[in-house]
Amino acid sequence: MTALTMSARPGNDTDLRPVPWRRMAWVTWRQHRFALAGVAGLLGALAAYLLYTGLPMHHAYAAVTACHPASSLACSNAIGDFDTVYWATAEAIAVLLQVVPPLIGAFAVAPVLARELETGTFRYAWTQGTGRARWTLAKLVPLAVILAAAAGAFSVLFSWYFTPFADQGLDTRLPPLAPLVFDLHGVTFAAWTLAACAIGALAGMLIRRVVPAIAATMAAWASLALAAGLFLRQHYLAPLIAHTPNLPGSAWLIGQWYTGRDGKPLSQAAVSQFLQGYHPTVRQVGPNSTQTDLNPVGYIAQHGYQYWVSYQPASRFWPFQWIEGGWLLALSVLLIAATIWLVRHRAA
Amino acid sequence: MTNVIEADHLGKHYRGTWALRECSLAIPAGHVAALVGPNGAGKTTLLNLAVGLAAPSAGAVTVLGGRTAGSRAALDGIAFVAQDTPVYQNLSAKDLLHLTLNLNRHFDMGYARARLGELGIPLKRKAGKLSGGQQAQLALTLALGRRPRLLVLDEPLANLDPVARHDFMATVMTAVAADGVSVLLSSHVLAELERVADYLILLSRGQVQLAGKASDLLASHHLAGVEELALAYMRGPLEVAK
Numbered sequence: 001m002t003a004l005t006m007s008a009r010p011g012n013d014t015d016l017r018p019v020p021w022r023r024m025a026w027v028t029w030r031q032h033r034f035a036l037a038g039v040a041g042l043l044g045a046l047a048a049y050l051l052y053t054g055l056p057m058h059h060a061y062a063a064v065t066a067c068h069p070a071s072s073l074a075c076s077n078a079i080g081d082f083d084t085v086y087w088a089t090a091e092a093i094a095v096l097l098q099v100v101p102p103l104i105g106a107f108a109v110a111p112v113l114a115r116e117l118e119t120g121t122f123r124y125a126w127t128q129g130t131g132r133a134r135w136t137l138a139k140l141v142p143l144a145v146i147l148a149a150a151a152g153a154f155s156v157l158f159s160w161y162f163t164p165f166a167d168q169g170l171d172t173r174l175p176p177l178a179p180l181v182f183d184l185h186g187v188t189f190a191a192w193t194l195a196a197c198a199i200g201a202l203a204g205m206l207i208r209r210v211v212p213a214i215a216a217t218m219a220a221w222a223s224l225a226l227a228a229g230l231f232l233r234q235h236y237l238a239p240l241i242a243h244t245p246n247l248p249g250s251a252w253l254i255g256q257w258y259t260g261r262d263g264k265p266l267s268q269a270a271v272s273q274f275l276q277g278y279h280p281t282v283r284q285v286g287p288n289s290t291q292t293d294l295n296p297v298g299y300i301a302q303h304g305y306q307y308w309v310s311y312q313p314a315s316r317f318w319p320f321q322w323i324e325g326g327w328l329l330a331l332s333v334l335l336i337a338a339t340i341w342l343v344r345h346r347a348a
Numbered sequence: 349m350t351n352v353i354e355a356d357h358l359g360k361h362y363r364g365t366w367a368l369r370e371c372s373l374a375i376p377a378g379h380v381a382a383l384v385g386p387n388g389a390g391k392t393t394l395l396n397l398a399v400g401l402a403a404p405s406a407g408a409v410t411v412l413g414g415r416t417a418g419s420r421a422a423l424d425g426i427a428f429v430a431q432d433t434p435v436y437q438n439l440s441a442k443d444l445l446h447l448t449l450n451l452n453r454h455f456d457m458g459y460a461r462a463r464l465g466e467l468g469i470p471l472k473r474k475a476g477k478l479s480g481g482q483q484a485q486l487a488l489t490l491a492l493g494r495r496p497r498l499l500v501l502d503e504p505l506a507n508l509d510p511v512a513r514h515d516f517m518a519t520v521m522t523a524v525a526a527d528g529v530s531v532l533l534s535s536h537v538l539a540e541l542e543r544v545a546d547y548l549i550l551l552s553r554g555q556v557q558l559a560g561k562a563s564d565l566l567a568s569h570h571l572a573g574v575e576e577l578a579l580a581y582m583r584g585p586l587e588v589a590k
Binding site: 016017018019023024026027030031119120121122123124125126127128129130131135345 | 399400401403418419420421423424426427428430432434435436437439443446447448449450451452453487490494
């Protein structure tokens with residue numbers, strides 16, 4: 001009988017060398033090159049557009065900054081004109097770029113497992129000699145890393161594009177920590193892309209169907225990004241507190257409130273009620289004109305009330321970048337590990 | 349003699365129902381073993397457990413002489429063709445050969461190309477554009493190219509026309525004759541099994557009703573054919589005189 005062919009290698013589970021990673025790399029490339037090309041096309045088109053609008057804008061901006069003397073009316077008009085012409089486009093681009101990470105995660109990564117499970121090809125893929133944990137690792141990790149790296153490279157270009165509006169000289173300047181652009185700069189754009197990929201991978205494994213997995217990835221990413229922007233980011237480091245109404249424009253304002261004579265915070269209603277008693281002085285400045293000296297803050301201060309603000313200074317940009325990048329990286333590792341665990345334990 | 353599959357009180361339940369229960373069996377190497385039973389008997393569940401796609405809820409299953417099902421060592425020696433022979437529809441036959449080559453420690457590219465040539469399957473054609481019979485042959489070629497010691501086939505004949513069935517089984521039997529590969533296949537097409545299967549496992553309602561060499565079983569039941577035996581058991585084991 002053919003028992004002879006069996007006896008050659010008895011249960012040697014351990015000394016079997018695994019299939020080399022470079023062979024899996026070929027598989028990943030062959031099966032996902034179109035997804036990678038799609039992302040390259042998307043980022044390439046956006047980069048081309050940034051260059052197309054950014055080059056003339058930087059030209060115009062160079063002229064504005066060269067304006068002399070800077071305090072003259074002509075120069076401040078030049079700044080205003082620059083703003084009028086370029087800000088709307090820059091703002092629209094910033095808004096548009098917010099959806100790039102979830103698009104990448106949803107369309108390039110969510111189908112990786114979902115399509116296998118939906119079409120049944122996982123029964124082929126996961127019974128090959130590579131083994132399914134290794135197969136999953138060799139697909140998800142390179143894809144996520146490559147896509148995040150591409151997004152990171154793209155965000156460098158965006159930083160260059162956006163420099164005029166990060167400058168202190170313009171009226172429409174945004175604090176560098178402002179939610180609209182904070183996650184498009186530095187390490188966070190790459191980190192959010194990585195997180196989108198990890199969410200996509202897990203959604204694909206849990207949902208097992210391509211279209212719902214894509215939708216779930218976008219929804220989960222959006223919830224996470226909103227939660228981070230609205231609630232989390234302002235607490236990365238304890239906000240600074242000051243009692244000046246004149247914060248530098250680069251500071252990210254977190255909160256403002258009044259305190260009474262006893263040093264306790266006042267409710268908005270209490271402040272309004274107190275201000276009812278404020279009657280601004282009216283001066284006669286001409287035969288038929290008067291001028292009202294409005295200074296409620298001064299009035300409040302005279303009566304022992306104080307105005308407070310809490311804010312995050314612009315100097316915290318990089319610490320905040322690393323904090324956000326760090327937790328997103330940790331989350332992504334966790335999600336991919338969970339995905340691989342599920343692949344190992346919850347296949348069929 | 350080594351057993352290609354050994355199950356010990358193996359069970360699997362999905363959402364409260366047992367798809368397979370208290371299944372103990374040992375299939376020796378060198379057979380074409382047929383797993384027979386009505387739909388829902390647990391055939392696919394047993395095969396999924398054997399190739400490691402599913403994990404047991406109870407008991408244990410080992411393959412190829414004691415290797416844990418689904419382990420790297422087990423997968424190295426087993427090739428599995430699932431029901432409806434799933435292959436990537438958007439990849440060409442050639443790409444699928446390379447894919448399988450790169451997903452395994454060894455793959456006999458020469459054999460696989462020659463086999464596809466004999467079958468008249470164009471290497472450049474996308475799998476999705478092949479006929480059902482050709483797709484089944486392609487999936488089988490990918491499996492046999494791995495030179496497995498155990499070939500596991502889940503309902504390989506279910507969606508094939510009679511000619512494709514014959515050709516498919518001819519490929520399997522050629523590999524059995526040439527390499528001595530052991531085969532475990534599930535089917536409810538009994539007529540096709542008559543000529544090829546020399547070992548039978550009868551599964552019904554999640555439990556093994558009968559297992560053994562076809563010739564022994566037939567002799568002990570005084571029956572002439574596998575089909576007759578299987579039918580008798582599917583209708584209810586009590587009716588068969590022991």
